[in-house]
Amino acid sequence: MILELAILHVKAGKQLAFENDFITASQYIAAIDGYIRHSLKKCIEVENQYVLLVEWSSVEAHEIGFRQSPQYLKWKELLHDYYDPFPQVFHYEDLPQKI
Template sequence: MLIEVAILNIKEGKNADFERDFQEAGKYIAATAGYIKHSLKRCVEIENQYILLVEWESIEAHEIGFRQSPQYNEWKALLHHYYEPFPQVLHYI
């Protein structure tokens, strides 16, 4: 198992829109082979910051299975315009 970790900084004033669209985007990541589960947590100290944790069976499930899929394009269209700056995504075992 592998955990994908991303710190998401959201453009000011967009938290509610981001959270709404994230709920919709969840179905796209969850439909990917090798996906286990994900969670999104809002930071207490920094109003526009979230942490995204995604459990995958392997790095390939994320990097190839998800990122090269049509589901990723839907995820990207829903969420990527909220990030400022674009997040670094790291993997942990």
């Protein structure tokens, strides 16, 4: 399992519209092969900051399966104008647990 993490800075005053559009956009990411689940968290200290966490079966499921899909174009159309600056996206993998 791969965890995608993106810190999202939403333009001031656009938070409610972003949250509503995110609900709509969620159907597009959830339709991709290799998608497991996602969550959006709102920062308590910084009013317009969110963190997006998405679990994928592989980096390729995100980078190729999603980002090269028609669903990504719909996601982008709904959400990308909200960000300032545009978020950096990182992928994380679990480390083996030592007992």
